[in-house]
Amino acid sequence: MAVFTTVTLDDLTQWIRQFPLGQARALKGIASGIENTNYFLTTERGEYVLTIFENLDFAQLPFYVQLMAHLARRGIPVPDPVANDQGELVVPLQGKPAVIVSKLEGASQMDPQPVHCAEGGRMLARMHLAGRDFPLRQPNLRGLDWWLETAPKVMPFLSAANEALLATEIAYQKAFADTPTYRGLPRGPVHADLFRNNVMFVGDKLTGCFDFYFAGCDTWLFDVAVTVNDWCIDQATGALDAARTEAMLAAYQAERPFTPEEREAWQPMLRAAALRFWLSRLYDFHLPREAEMLTPHDPTHFERILRDRLALQAPELPA
Ligand SMILES: Nc1ncnc2c1ncn2[C@@H]1O[C@H](COP(=O)(O)OP(=O)(O)OP(=O)(O)O)[C@@H](O)[C@H]1O
Ligand SMILES: N[C@@H](CCO)C(=O)O
Structure with a gap:
């Protein structure tokens, strides 16, 4: 289990309006991971990952989130953070910092050749x-x-x-x-x-x-x-x-x-x-x-x- 902070679709109805993603349609907790709470989020615009940070505060996040945005802009296949209508990438959710990023296709190769x-x-x-x-x-x-x-x-x-x-x-x-x-x-x-x-x-x-x-x-x-x-x-x-x-x-x-x-x-x-x-x-x-x-x-x-x-x-x- 790695859903430390519980969020429901209802909780997102208002919150998601600040993003250009349309309405939230489905939310599914991701079991793996030990650091953060992660959900697969489906909206009218597509598939995303919602991460709620359990151990990092707002001041610690810009380096990581901006780096992902920078690499994504240069064509490196990394999760691309979605900005809200204020241009912010990290936004509070239930009092904790949260980001929405694009969902990557595929699965990890645990037996790499x-x-x-x-x-x-x-x-x-x-x-x-x-x-x-x-x-x-x-x-x-x-x-x-x-x-x-x-x-x-x-x-x-x-x-x-x-x-x-x-x-x-x-x-x-x-x-x-x-x-x-x-x-x-x-x-x-x-x-x-x-x-x-x-x-x-x-x-x-x-x-x-x-x-x-x-x-x-x-x-x-x-x-x-x-x-x-x-x-x-x-x-x-x-x-x-x-x-x-x-x-x-x-x-x-x-x-x-x-x-x-x-x-x-x-x-x-x-x-x-x-x-x-x-x-x-x-x-x-x-x-x-x-x-x-x-x-x-x-x-x-x-x-x-x-x-x-x-x-x-x-x-x-x-x-
Ligand atoms: N952008 C993404 N696209 C698709 N799947 C993702 C994405 N981000 C996270 N996941 C899925 O969520 C799981 C947990 O993510 P992540 O490893 O970042 O969590 P974590 O809590 O930081 O874990 P840890 O530090 O143990 O690796 C991943 O194993 C992966 O399956
Ligand atoms: N990759 C680290 C876990 C932290 O992400 C380890 O295997 O110890």
């Missing part, structure tokens, strides 16, 4: 390029500063071996962030959570991606590493799968060639991307928020990935 990974890589590169002239700035709020602040909070729950792993990796990433290689990496707005469940396909064709609520400005390579670490692995061991990794990276590279600094940074970045989700999953597991109602994701999955990236040399980025 090289053909799907290539589609994902191509879209990711296009999204990075399309974000270059996005004017708003917000750091990745799950970046190095957050790791430094959060690691001490989870340390008391860890085994001695995992405590050592976390401390060593954070020290390594802190030092790496201070190198000319890292500073020379191209950057801009990134999705930062482009897991397979946030991308839609119809057959083998990618139809869009959603869930921009961890987006921020960071290195493009971090976004690539997050995506590879989820799409291109053996689920049981976390090891990289050569065919899927190559397909994703080659398709990305065809749209936006990797730089020499990115080649040097690839292995550390795969480790950083594994650390990011190991840490957030540890935090959600050991220190769940009061409002959180669903089973947290398994942290050990990303511990395995991190250990694998430490032990094995990743294939080079394509030339």
Whole structure:
């Protein structure tokens, strides 16, 4: 269940008039998702998704919502927020911020093959390029500063071996962030959570991606590493799968060639991307928020990935 705030069609009768969407015809709660309340909304004009934000306030939303609008305008297949008659994209509903966005066709491909990974890589590169002239700035709020602040909070729950792993990796990433290689990496707005469940396909064709609520400005390579670490692995061991990794990276590279600094940074970045989700999953597991109602994701999955990236040399980025 992921309907934390209940809304009925009756509740929308007045509210929807501020949007150029005609009358609301149907409303159906969406079961998946752990952060927000989502409904499929049918109006006289078509199919939409209504999201009511449970954990983000009005001040935090412009970056995410404007980024989606910006990318949609540039032809990237992302949910396009609908403006009300005042030009506002985020509007209160039952006292919480809410948005209406276009509905993407299709379903997530939970067993991605090289053909799907290539589609994902191509879209990711296009999204990075399309974000270059996005004017708003917000750091990745799950970046190095957050790791430094959060690691001490989870340390008391860890085994001695995992405590050592976390401390060593954070020290390594802190030092790496201070190198000319890292500073020379191209950057801009990134999705930062482009897991397979946030991308839609119809057959083998990618139809869009959603869930921009961890987006921020960071290195493009971090976004690539997050995506590879989820799409291109053996689920049981976390090891990289050569065919899927190559397909994703080659398709990305065809749209936006990797730089020499990115080649040097690839292995550390795969480790950083594994650390990011190991840490957030540890935090959600050991220190769940009061409002959180669903089973947290398994942290050990990303511990395995991190250990694998430490032990094995990743294939080079394509030339
Ligand atoms: N624009 C959209 N078009 C079609 N389906 C969507 C769209 N946005 C969300 N969904 C559907 O709603 C579900 C929940 O959305 P989403 O993942 O954004 O929620 P969430 O609460 O932020 O979840 P989480 O943070 O766990 O990923 C998705 O799995 C997808 O099926
Ligand atoms: N993709 C994240 C969940 C937050 O969207 C994870 O798997 O830990």
